[in-house]
Structure formats: C-alpha cells, structure tokens
Amino acid sequence: MSSDDIPEPLPATASADPFRPEPAARDEAPQFVLPLVVRLEKTDPPARTDALRTAARAVLTMLSDERSLGDGEWARAMRDWEDARIRKVVRRARGAEWRKACALPGITVTGERAEVRVFPPVPLDGWPKELAKLQVSGTELDDPEPPPVPDRTGPVLWLNPALDMSAGKTMAQAGHGAQLAWWELSGAERTAWREAGFPLSVGVPEAGHWRELTVSGLPVVRDAGFTEIAPGSCTVVADHPALRRRP
Template identity: 70%
Template sequence: MSSPFDAPSSPEQPVDRDSREQYVLPLVVRIERADPPARTDALETSARAVLTLLADPRVTEDGGAWAERVLAWEDARIRKVVRRARGGEWRKAGELPGITVTGAAAEVRVFPPVPLDGWPKELAKLQVSGTDLDDPAEPAAPADGLPVLWLNPDLEMSAGKTMAQTGHAAQLAWWRLDDTRRKEWAESGFALAVRTAAPEAWAALTASGLPLVRDAGFTEIAPGSCTVVADHPALR
C-alpha cells in the first residue's frame, strides 16, 4: 500500500518536496496461498527490510550504485509501496536488484527507489490489494531493551498499509541515531518488535518526542493520522 509522509526539514530552509521528482521505495512481500506469513512477522520483516537497505554499502558509500536514487527519494516525499507476490511472480521479482529479508517465516524483498511512474514491469504488475494477514496467536510482550514500533490502537489498516507504516517508523528512528547506535542495531540484524499500543498508553507515546509517523492520508486513513511511534531505547 502507498503511504507517503514528509521527511523533516529545517524551519530556516523550507522544502517544497512536492515540486521535486517523486520516487517510491518498492517492497514485495511473499504471500503463498497455502502458507501466508503471520501479520506481525510480516510487519517486523518489512521494517527490517527498510533498515537493511538504508545501511547497505550501495546506499551509504560515495558512488554507491543506489546512493543517488536514495538521495533523490529522500529529497522528495518518502513514499513506500508494498505489493504481494507468489510463485513465479516472486521468483521474477527476486531477479531484480534488491535485498530479501526474512523473518520467522515472512519474506520481504526491498528494491532501490524507482520513479513514481517508472516501475519495472515485473513489479508494476504485482497487486497491492490482498495483503490481509492474521496472527495465529497474540504476540508475546517484547523483550526488555528491544526497539518497539507501537501501532495506533484506534486505527484499522490492511497489512500492506501497516507494513509501509512500520517501514516509515523504522526509518525515522534510523535518522535520529548516531553512527555508533546505527552500527549496533545493524549488528543485531535490526532486531525490533511491532506491537499495538495499549489504548491508555497511546496518547503518552505520541507526546513523548519519540519518532512519530503522520500519514498523508492518500489511502485507507484520514490525512494527518498518527500511525506508529518508534520507541528505540537510544532515543528515550
């Protein structure tokens, strides 16, 4: 699902992000009919996939193969679109340059940003709908010290939309961390948890100063909706 949001900008240097060429970060989740992943597993894997791309040498190193495209993407609206694939579609998507990240059972492949109207044909034909997933059991409480992406308990979103939102939240947390903390997180395999916040805790989370995703409202939910808070221990 598409879920654009505005990257932070300096009040002294306002940025008209809509006037710039728009890019999108494609994510493809593998959903086989007979064995779909659990919802929380897919959400966590999507967030880790975004972080894995941001930390990849092809993005971080001068002259990296993906560095210019990521910079152009971050200079406009930070759009992410989640599509689903199975069988031959998944295999063809895997032949394109990208990174496949696995969870407990989930598989998500993230690709370097592409122009909004310039998707590779192998990805453009994949469906956005049909990403509704369920958890077979209530996820356990996250381990102490683990970064947690807290979902708004009052919003209902498809799994695909929520995967984009958790990716946004993870990216906002990444931007706030210094190099040492980024390295530590990368060395852990970007360990994190995604959980739905308790209703009584959500207001405090949104007022905490932790990274907060506000959706542009182009799909599923109202503009300005607060969707995810990224609670990384280093940011408290």
Template identity: 70%
Template sequence: MPLVVRVERTAPPSRTDALETAARAVLVLLSDPRTAAEDGVWHKRVRLWEERGIRKVVRRARGAEWRRTEPLEGITVAGRTAEVRVFPPVPLDGWPRDLARLQVSGTELAETEPVAAPEAGAPVLWLNPELEMSAGKAMAQAGHGAQLAWWALDEAARAAWHEAGFPLAVRPARDAAHWAALTTSGLPVVRDAGFTEIAPGSCTVVAEHPALRTAKD
C-alpha cells in the same frame, strides 16, 4: 520504495512477522553500502526520494510472481514466517513490469503464531490502536517508523543496531492513554500523507528505540 511480501496460498506469513520483516528490510536497504556510501549505486536515488517524501508501496507475490522479482535489483529479508523483498526507490510510472503487475490488494494477513510481548530493551514500533489498516498499509507504516528511528540515531547507535541484526518489534499501543503518551514523548512519529486507507495527517506509528530514550532523558 517498492516492497514485495511473499504470500503463498498454503503458507501465508503471520501479520506481525510481516510487519517486522518489512521494517527490517527498509533498515537493511538504508544501511547497505550501495545506499550508504556516497559512491554507492543506490545512493543518489535514495537521497532524492528522501528529499521528495519517503512513500513506500507494498505489493504481494506468490509462486512464479515471486521468482520473477528475485533477479531485479533489491534485497530479500526473511523473518520467522515472512519474506519481504525491498527495492531501491523508483517512480511509480517507472516500475519494472514484473513489479508493476503485482497486486496491492490481498495483503490482509492473520496472525499464524503467538505474538509475545516485546523483549526488554528492544526497539518497538508502536502502532496507533485506533486506526484500522490492511497488513500492506501497516507494513509501509512500520517501514516509515523504522526509517525515522534510523534518521534520529547517532552513528554509534546505528552501527550497534546494524551489528545486532536490527532487532525490533511492531505492536499496537496498549490503549489510548499509552498512545497519547507516546505521541507527546518527543519520539519519532509517522504522520501519513493520506494517499490510501486513512486520513491525511493521521499519526500511525511511534518509533521507540532505547538510544532515543536515553538521549531524550
């Protein structure tokens, strides 16, 4: 699944906002009628991708590069500072030229705004505090976490989350003890395949959603 983050030289997005926007973008595509409906034009592509493994690749674009991605089939999601365009899955050797030419490197973003504590009751995608990941890698992992949470929810909880506009936060776990508790809680855990940056099998994200906590309790 290609995701493209807009990174203009004069106004780059905040790192946390980029992660959160990428996670919401994945949820928006999964819930879109073109994906969710059995006769949707993206439905079979997404289902086949899910069966083979939910790999996501994040690239960056600015200026004319970004404008060339807009006519391609996909969905643009805006955060406070970030814009992310998500596309239905496509084999890496079949990417449209205007996506394939974009660079993976250069997505090391800084925080450009204060990062507040998650709102009470909001879904949180907790990052492994012991792993160092580029912003692009972390965006992909946040997207995985959002997707695992989506799969774990029942239809009523999915509908409520969608209706609310997919509120969520992405934050590092508070410390090693907090992370250990999360990974043994029964909540969805992302284990990376190890294609880039980190070792195969590394736990990167735990998805905490109030509906999952309620169901587990």
C-alpha cells in the same frame, strides 16, 4: 488496499545529515517510491506481526547497505527518494511472480516465516514491469496466535490502536517508523543496531500508553491520508532505546 503512504515532511529543524535532507523542497522534487514485495503463497502465508517486523527490517537493511551509501550503485536513487517524500509501496507475489521479482536487483529479508524483498527506489511512473504488474490489494494477514509481547528493552514500533489498516499499508507504516528512528540515531547507534541484525518488536499499546507515546518526543509517523485513513493520522511511534535516553 494500497499501501503507498507518505508521512509528513521532517520538521524545519532537521539537520544536514545526509540521511535527513532539508525538507523545504520535498514536495517540489521529483517523487520516487521504495518498492517492497512480500511473498504471499496461498497455502503458507506469514503471520501479520512477522510480516510487519520483516518489512521494517527490510527498509533498515536497504538504508544501511553499502550500495545505498556514498558512491554506491543505488546511492543516487536513494538520495533522490529521500529528497522527496519517503513513499513506500508494498505489493504481493507468489510462485513465478516471486521468482521474477527476486531476479531484479534488491535485498530479500526473512523473518520467522515472512519474506520481504526491498528494491532501490524507482520513479512513481517508472516501475519495472515485473513489479508493476504485482497486486497491491490482497495483503490481508492475521496472527494465528497472539503475537509476543514487545521487548521494551529494545526498539519497538508502536501501532495506533484506534486505526484499522490493511497488512500492506501497516507494513509500509512500520517501514516509515523504522526509517524515522534511523534518521534520529547517531552513526555509532546505527552501526550497533545494524550489527545486531536490526532487532525490533511491533506492538499495539493501550490507548493511554499510545497518547503518552505520541507526546514523548519519539519519532511519530503522520499519514498524508491518500489511502485508508484520514490525513494527519498518527500511525506509528518509533521507540528506540537510544532515543528514550535523550533529553
């Protein structure tokens, strides 16, 4: 299924930090999308949790890349994207399709076995032909073995235990959660996370723990409801140690 998800705008109290633009005109601004492509070979697909972690790290890598900042070559596209909704679309590729995708400007991030390539934002109707023809559907993945217990001493992206989402949609949601955490961190906290290689865990909490997380003050992704789930559904809570310590 489609994974072009749009979280709610930031609250009106958002700061003037360049990573957190004022939300007033988000819906009126031209809309862009951050493309992500997951390598999905028929005979060797990655585990679902590995793909989720890798997609989140790919988003963080794009956000922090020098080409995305200041006068970098991708900075204008990043600003245009962040001034609207932080929309992401996950597509899949294999074989020659993957090789063609890798020839386009972007960044490939690897996990244990997963490979995800993230590209600078493009207009909703302006996808490069090499990416536009890639399939959105079919990103069904599972975990052959039970995924590791999330490391609560580090960043954790907690997934709503009551929702049933495709792997592609969940990858996009994990990316949203990582981005909301990034926006909340100070410059020093961002630098420390980046220099550590963006470690993070993905987990599904018990129902009671999920309820506590959603009212804890941590960043929460709320889906716009265009695909798969109802509008306003809370999909991810971004639980970063630096954010837990704040009053």
